[in-house]
Amino acid sequence: MVQLPSDMSPEERQRNDSSETGSGKTGSEKEKPAKKTVKNYSTIDDRYFEVYIDDTEQNIEKFNEGLVNLEKNPDDLENINNLFRLVHTIKGSSGMINIAEVQDVAHGMENIFAIVRERKSAFADMFSIMFKGIDAINTLVRSLKEKKCITADVDPLIAEFNQYLEHLPKSDLKKEAEYERVALNTRDLLEFLRRSRQKREALVKARAAGNDLFKIVLSIDENIPMKSMKVLLVEEHLKDDGTMIVMVPDADSINDNLKGAVGVNLLFCSAQEEKDIRSSILLDGVKVVSVEKIEPKDFDDLIQDESLENRASAEMESPSEQTASVLSVEADADAGEAMDQHSSQATTIRIDTHKLDSLMNLSGELITIRSKFERLLNMFNDEAAAQKDFMRSFDAVRLNYESLTKELQELVSDNEKNSEAQRVIRLLDQLSKDINVINQQMVKTDLWAQINSIEETTGVLGKIASDIQAGVMQARMVPIKGVFSRFRRIVRDISSDIGKEVRLVIKGEETELDKNLVDSLGDPLTHMVRNAMDHGIEDPEIRKKLGKPAEGTIMLRAFHQGNNICIEVADDGKGLNPDFIVQHAKEKKLITAQQAGQLTDKEKLDLIFIPGFSTAKQVTDLSGRGVGMDVVKNIIKALKGTIGIDSKVSEGTTFVLKIPLTLAIIQALLVHVGEEIYAMPLEAVVEVIKITNDMIYYVDGNAAIKLRGHALSLVKLEDIIQIRGGNSNGFEAKNIIVITNGEEQIGVSVDRLAGESEIVIKSLPHHFSHVKGISGATILGDGQISLILDPKQIITDAK
Amino acid sequence: MDMQDASKTVVDDDMIRLVCFMFSNEQYAVNIFNVRAVIHIPRIAPVPQMPEFTLGVINIRGSIIPVFDLRKKFGLEEKAINSQSKLLIAEVNGSQISFLIDAILDNIKIAKSSIDPSPQVKMKIKRECIQGLGQVDDRMIVILDIDRLNESINEDILELSRQGR
Numbered sequence: 001m002v003q004l005p006s007d008m009s010p011e012e013r014q015r016n017d018s019s020e021t022g023s024g025k026t027g028s029e030k031e032k033p034a035k036k037t038v039k040n041y042s043t044i045d046d047r048y049f050e051v052y053i054d055d056t057e058q059n060i061e062k063f064n065e066g067l068v069n070l071e072k073n074p075d076d077l078e079n080i081n082n083l084f085r086l087v088h089t090i091k092g093s094s095g096m097i098n099i100a101e102v103q104d105v106a107h108g109m110e111n112i113f114a115i116v117r118e119r120k121s122a123f124a125d126m127f128s129i130m131f132k133g134i135d136a137i138n139t140l141v142r143s144l145k146e147k148k149c150i151t152a153d154v155d156p157l158i159a160e161f162n163q164y165l166e167h168l169p170k171s172d173l174k175k176e177a178e179y180e181r182v183a184l185n186t187r188d189l190l191e192f193l194r195r196s197r198q199k200r201e202a203l204v205k206a207r208a209a210g211n212d213l214f215k216i217v218l219s220i221d222e223n224i225p226m227k228s229m230k231v232l233l234v235e236e237h238l239k240d241d242g243t244m245i246v247m248v249p250d251a252d253s254i255n256d257n258l259k260g261a262v263g264v265n266l267l268f269c270s271a272q273e274e275k276d277i278r279s280s281i282l283l284d285g286v287k288v289v290s291v292e293k294i295e296p297k298d299f300d301d302l303i304q305d306e307s308l309e310n311r312a313s314a315e316m317e318s319p320s321e322q323t324a325s326v327l328s329v330e331a332d333a334d335a336g337e338a339m340d341q342h343s344s345q346a347t348t349i350r351i352d353t354h355k356l357d358s359l360m361n362l363s364g365e366l367i368t369i370r371s372k373f374e375r376l377l378n379m380f381n382d383e384a385a386a387q388k389d390f391m392r393s394f395d396a397v398r399l400n401y402e403s404l405t406k407e408l409q410e411l412v413s414d415n416e417k418n419s420e421a422q423r424v425i426r427l428l429d430q431l432s433k434d435i436n437v438i439n440q441q442m443v444k445t446d447l448w449a450q451i452n453s454i455e456e457t458t459g460v461l462g463k464i465a466s467d468i469q470a471g472v473m474q475a476r477m478v479p480i481k482g483v484f485s486r487f488r489r490i491v492r493d494i495s496s497d498i499g500k501e502v503r504l505v506i507k508g509e510e511t512e513l514d515k516n517l518v519d520s521l522g523d524p525l526t527h528m529v530r531n532a533m534d535h536g537i538e539d540p541e542i543r544k545k546l547g548k549p550a551e552g553t554i555m556l557r558a559f560h561q562g563n564n565i566c567i568e569v570a571d572d573g574k575g576l577n578p579d580f581i582v583q584h585a586k587e588k589k590l591i592t593a594q595q596a597g598q599l600t601d602k603e604k605l606d607l608i609f610i611p612g613f614s615t616a617k618q619v620t621d622l623s624g625r626g627v628g629m630d631v632v633k634n635i636i637k638a639l640k641g642t643i644g645i646d647s648k649v650s651e652g653t654t655f656v657l658k659i660p661l662t663l664a665i666i667q668a669l670l671v672h673v674g675e676e677i678y679a680m681p682l683e684a685v686v687e688v689i690k691i692t693n694d695m696i697y698y699v700d701g702n703a704a705i706k707l708r709g710h711a712l713s714l715v716k717l718e719d720i721i722q723i724r725g726g727n728s729n730g731f732e733a734k735n736i737i738v739i740t741n742g743e744e745q746i747g748v749s750v751d752r753l754a755g756e757s758e759i760v761i762k763s764l765p766h767h768f769s770h771v772k773g774i775s776g777a778t779i780l781g782d783g784q785i786s787l788i789l790d791p792k793q794i795i796t797d798a799k
Numbered sequence: 800m801d802m803q804d805a806s807k808t809v810v811d812d813d814m815i816r817l818v819c820f821m822f823s824n825e826q827y828a829v830n831i832f833n834v835r836a837v838i839h840i841p842r843i844a845p846v847p848q849m850p851e852f853t854l855g856v857i858n859i860r861g862s863i864i865p866v867f868d869l870r871k872k873f874g875l876e877e878k879a880i881n882s883q884s885k886l887l888i889a890e891v892n893g894s895q896i897s898f899l900i901d902a903i904l905d906n907i908k909i910a911k912s913s914i915d916p917s918p919q920v921k922m923k924i925k926r927e928c929i930q931g932l933g934q935v936d937d938r939m940i941v942i943l944d945i946d947r948l949n950e951s952i953n954e955d956i957l958e959l960s961r962q963g964r
Binding site for chain 1 (some may be wrong): 842845846847848849853857858861863865894898952956957960
């Protein structure tokens with residue numbers, strides 16, 4: 001995607017000009033008025049854009065995490081290399097779609113990291129500027145994501161980078177570092193050879209002519225504007241000296257917009273000496289980093305192995321096609337690494353979540369169809385049973401008939417040549433034979449065997465449907481690591497801001513949850529962690545006085561529990577004091593003194609979830625909205641989850657979030673009220689009991705029964721949901737479903753039970769969003785709609 | 800379930816195609832763009848806590864669609880459902896709603912310019928839910944504004960739920 005000068009606006013042209021001279025931004029030393037220009041990127045293809053934003057966001061996260069760790073361990077070489085690669089990738093992908101601002105900032109960071117890499121150790125004073133850099137990139141990316149344009153001016157930051165670079169000690173290891181930066185692993189280069197028969201044949205021919213194989217590593221200077229042309233020139237020059245076998249990247253796949261030097265790796269066959277080859281590539285702007293002969297033993301196996309002849313099918317695309325994918329970067333050290341990963345790890349594929357959503361719907365339909373099959377099978381069974389009864393009856397008839405015939409024959413002796421009687425007997429005999437024939441035929445049709453095989457097949461279908469459903473849901477699951485990773489940076493930042501020492505412990509970050517949940521949980525968790533740090537953890541002096549370690553601990557823990565994912569946010573700070581909370585709530589006129597008097601300590605803690613409770617003016621989350629605990633609770637509720645508090649004064653506080661994993665398919669108990677069927681989620685059902693009227697007693701007009709010594713309140717489903725036309729008599733002998741919300745239980749009376757079923761949750765149209773006690777709808781096997789009950793709401797309304 | 804698939808679209812600038820039906824002894828119509836289907840009335844699952852004119856929901860090929868009785872909504876004389884009664888499924892604002900009609904009539908083409916937007920005659924249903932009055936031959940047809948009708952339905956529902964608190 002090379003932009004011709006005539007395509008660019010004067011602004012862009014100027015930007016490109018100044019970058020070509022390689023001096024960063026011109027006039028960066030002088031005071032420049034802040035540019036107020038808005039750079040619009042709306043023309044970029046949405047698909048590439050989405051992929052770019054997604055990838056870059058992930059890379060920013062990883063970078064943040066890595067940088068925080070590097071601050072603690074500045075000599076961690078693996079981390080340094082990793083961070084270098086991340087910032088290099090960000091630079092490259094930004095360059096691919098010409099987002100110059102991000103590219104420039106990343107480039108500045110990369111330059112510093114290049115030196116750090118040589119040195120194999122981080123500079124203590126580099127972290128503030130690095131964090132500044134990644135934050136700037138984060139802001140830019142967010143601006144792109146939300147408005148597809150950039151309004152920030154990155155020039156001052158770039159200037160800062162350059163200034164910082166100036167004062168860093170340069171080392172003589174630069175040459176070696178350069179090689180490391182641009183050279184491909186020899187083995188990886190040879191891999192290109194392995195995968196192309198054409199190239200192997202060229203090598204065989206060249207070797208037969210007595211040529212040696214060289215690995216040449218070149219670096220095209222970053223200031224050269226048309227690098228792809230330079231590479232073509234190199235090719236031309238080398239043609240005279242030998243045969244080019246492999247060139248990575250080749251001229252076609254070099255993106256001239258990419259900043260920084262471009263490394264080119266060649267496998268070249270020549271009869272010349274190394275120094276002659278060097279001199280023939282003497283071109284302006286092209287640095288020969290290395291020329292080395294490859295020992296025959298390293299590649300002989302490639303050209304002698306006959307089995308290679310049969311590997312025609314394994315031929316790979318040429319290197320140029322390989323490296324020109326949307327987000328691939330300059331084919332230098334990264335390409336080698338990318339190839340490594342490709343061959344050794346499982347391949348991943350990027351997939352639109354909408355596609356997964358439709359798969360989910362389809363798998364839900366499959367479950368419904370399976371239920372239909374089961375119903376049909378039941379009908380079939382009934383038919384078969386009826387047929388068996390018929391056969392039995394018929395057999396009885398046959399036996400009766402036979403004995404009757406025999407009796408008749410005995411009665412009419414042969415002596416009585418009563419021709420009439422004899423004729424009748426002959427007819428009866430014939431009839432008897434016919435009956436036997438029918439009987440034979442009936443016995444032959446073995447309906448049962450057929451039903452059994454259908455049953456078996458339906459069972460298999462059911463298993464496959466369940467497996468598909470499970471598989472699709474698995475496909476949408478991602479580890480919660482994606483949510484947790486940002487907190488290392490957050491805790492580090494706040495920690496230094498407010499002067500408290502806090503360490504973050506993360507457990508269970510591999511715990512998986514639905515991708516949808518991941519996006520929603522970020523803000524609430526951030527709010528809770530911030531709270532823990534601001535209000536929970538005490539100042540170091542206070543902690544010491546209390547005999548606690550000066551460093552506070554915040555723990556994020558995630559684990560599965562049944563069908564839910566549980567996330568705990570715990571701190572060992574000062575805990576929540578129920579009395580202070582009540583006081584505060586009274587001051588804010590959220591409750592009266594009388595109401596306060598009736599609350600248990602635990603209920604007092606729950607007051608923090610009332611809207612308007614939050615103490616500080618918190619403009620906490622990234623988008624600038626104020627977030628209170630009430631908002632957090634609402635978000636969790638919207639995910640059909642719960643949030644609970646466990647706290648001890650001066651010991652600490654733990655928030656526990658519990659969110660259902662499978663939002664779409666649940667087990668339910670189907671019940672009848674009148675003509676309609678309702679579905680009660682099975683996880684809320686404790687038991688089902690049948691009661692008689694004499695078991696019911698009344699307290700204040702409310703019905704209840706004694707269940708194993710405890711009182712159980714009763715409600716009629718039609719009353720609590722306000723079903724129209726419900727019968728307003730008292731309870732008759734009914735079925736009672738005992739349901740729980742985790743803490744309390746009540747008994748809900750229904751007319752009849754209709755069995756358990758796996759149901760697919762469908763949301764009701766928005767017109768019905770205010771209906772209390774109903775959380776959705778499902779379509780039963782026969783097409784009938786069944787409303788899904790909300791047990792928690794029912795219990796709340798029953799009080 | 801017999802369905803009239805509303806797939807023909809209008810090409811001429813001024814002409815629009817309408818799906819006509821009988822409702823409360825008068826002829827009404829909806830722009831064919833907004834009509835998804837007209838079907839026999841399937842089993843309706845009632846939903847509690849909703850205004851009386853909301854009969855419930857139905858299942859159409861896996862989609863759950865609300866059913867409204869416009870007679871009840873506009874306080875018109877009630878009429879028992881008979882074999883001619885049908886359900887008109889309309890699409891508005893990306894979602895689907897349906898309402899009872901007494902009988903399905905034909906599709907007609909009418910010039911937009913010939914529609915009288917503010918008829919002097921008294922209308923049975925709320926004035927704002929009407930796009931205008933059309934005249935074809937000697938037929939007077941009340942053309943519904945389906946968007947506004949949907950909004951009105953939502954307002955009524957919201958009002959009821961607010962009262963309930």
